[in-house]
Amino acid sequence: MPLSRFVVYEYDTIRKISTQAISLSISTSSDVFVPDTTFELLKKLVFSQNADAILSFSIYKGVEIIKLKNFVGLLQTADGSQFEILPKLSRQSHPTQARQGLLKMLRYSNLLAFRSISSAHLNQANLPLLEIFITVFIQETEQIVRQGLQKTYQTIENEHNFLKGKWLPSRQKPHRLETFFTASDEFKSDIVPNRLLKSCVMFLIPKSQHLPNQVRLRHLRFALEEVSTSSNIRLDFEKISQLDRRFDRYQKALQWAKVLLNQQSWATQGQHFTDSLLFPAERLFEQYVAQGFKKYLSDFEVFYQEDSLFLVNDHAGKRRFGLRPDLVVRKANLTIVLDIKWKWIEPQSSTYGIEQSDLYQLYAYGHKYAAESLYLLYPAHDGFQVPLPPFYFEENLSLIVFPFNISAPLSDEIEKIKTHFQQKTDSV
Numbered sequence: 001m002p003l004s005r006f007v008v009y010e011y012d013t014i015r016k017i018s019t020q021a022i023s024l025s026i027s028t029s030s031d032v033f034v035p036d037t038t039f040e041l042l043k044k045l046v047f048s049q050n051a052d053a054i055l056s057f058s059i060y061k062g063v064e065i066i067k068l069k070n071f072v073g074l075l076q077t078a079d080g081s082q083f084e085i086l087p088k089l090s091r092q093s094h095p096t097q098a099r100q101g102l103l104k105m106l107r108y109s110n111l112l113a114f115r116s117i118s119s120a121h122l123n124q125a126n127l128p129l130l131e132i133f134i135t136v137f138i139q140e141t142e143q144i145v146r147q148g149l150q151k152t153y154q155t156i157e158n159e160h161n162f163l164k165g166k167w168l169p170s171r172q173k174p175h176r177l178e179t180f181f182t183a184s185d186e187f188k189s190d191i192v193p194n195r196l197l198k199s200c201v202m203f204l205i206p207k208s209q210h211l212p213n214q215v216r217l218r219h220l221r222f223a224l225e226e227v228s229t230s231s232n233i234r235l236d237f238e239k240i241s242q243l244d245r246r247f248d249r250y251q252k253a254l255q256w257a258k259v260l261l262n263q264q265s266w267a268t269q270g271q272h273f274t275d276s277l278l279f280p281a282e283r284l285f286e287q288y289v290a291q292g293f294k295k296y297l298s299d300f301e302v303f304y305q306e307d308s309l310f311l312v313n314d315h316a317g318k319r320r321f322g323l324r325p326d327l328v329v330r331k332a333n334l335t336i337v338l339d340i341k342w343k344w345i346e347p348q349s350s351t352y353g354i355e356q357s358d359l360y361q362l363y364a365y366g367h368k369y370a371a372e373s374l375y376l377l378y379p380a381h382d383g384f385q386v387p388l389p390p391f392y393f394e395e396n397l398s399l400i401v402f403p404f405n406i407s408a409p410l411s412d413e414i415e416k417i418k419t420h421f422q423q424k425t426d427s428v
Contacts, residue, residue, distance in 0.1 A: 015033050
């Protein structure tokens with residue numbers, strides 16, 4: 001069971017609690033103070049392999065600080081302390097709203113397990129993220145138990161003082177003539193898929209701190225009493241990669257077991273992060289928006305990360321430097337190119353927080369795709385609720401910087417953008 005749970009947000013700063021007094025003059029509302037021992041364990045993670053994308057360490061005015069980057073999810077230290085890293089959706093983020101935003105993005109990601117997150121789970125966003133994940137796994141596994149655990153015939157070889165099944169004289173022990181060494185087929189539920197589910201249940205029992213989940217996990221342990229745990233989880237997941245159709249109903253539960261048993265990760269690889277479940281926020285946001293376009297923009301052709309065009313031809317006429325815009329939307333003679341960025345727009349800033357390199361990239365997209373309009377989509381926040389005034393690369397090539405509200409229904413956000421598209425369609 002974790003010693004402590006900390007709710008933090010991407011780009012927050014973590015400091016030692018022993019420095020709280022001297023940090024008052026330099027700390028901000030995004031600073032989180034943790035026990036010194038926990039800070040030192042995080043510091044070890046910073047300097048471990050592949051950690052630079054998740055955490056950074058520095059010393060500011062003589063005080064050690066650890067800065068979170070744009071990964072969200074769960075990060076656990078060696079002492080069992082758990083950091084729940086949530087997306088920053090507003091200047092005064094609330095954990096429930098931030099969890100809902102993260103869960104919504106996960107539902108539309110290409111991470112198969114998370115597609116079984118339902119609207120009911122979004123309504124449980126007052127719970128810690130791990131407890132919500134555990135709840136989904138429990139529901140999927142309970143459904144299998146209600147339908148009946150899958151069983152198969154297994155050949156069991158053993159000694160008996162009576163003849164059972166096929167006698168194996170070659171295995172007979174000459175000094176034990178009063179017994180028979182036999183092989184017999186038994187119909188058993190102690191098979192690899194059930195072992196993986198049992199292993200996940202046993203793994204989660206000490207981790208859950210939510211009483212309803214604790215009770216349901218214990219019930220599952222009883223239901224799986226005749227099933228042993230996996231002796232090699234990694235190898236067993238490899239074994240079930242080609243299950244037959246009888247196990248189709250197991251797929252969702254096994255996908256969750258793979259996630260929760262840390263056999264599938266989207267952050268970094270290596271022993272230091274085996275107890276963590278982290279996701280790159282930019283990729284989640286990109287996939288969330290792209291899936292929304294595909295689902296709710298049915299009267300347009302939508303292409304995600306189209307890669308048919310190149311920036312230049314070299315001296316030999318060979319195409320070089322492939323272009324891959326996030327979204328290309330077409331209807332009749334209209335072509336619109338969109339890029340999706342997980343960055344914070346500041347309407348009061350002279351550059352709005354837009355990176356110049358992003359504008360160069362969009363300008364290339366606009367010319368190569370002969371686009372009528374370009375869009376930059378950024379997450380909406382309390383200071384960025386309406387599109388910025390249009391920018392113009394050229395007279396006939398405009399750029400719209402558009403806020404995309406994760407907290408709103410996905411269909412509503414796509415409809416807002418479609419209204420902009422429709423204005424272009426009517427003028428073409």
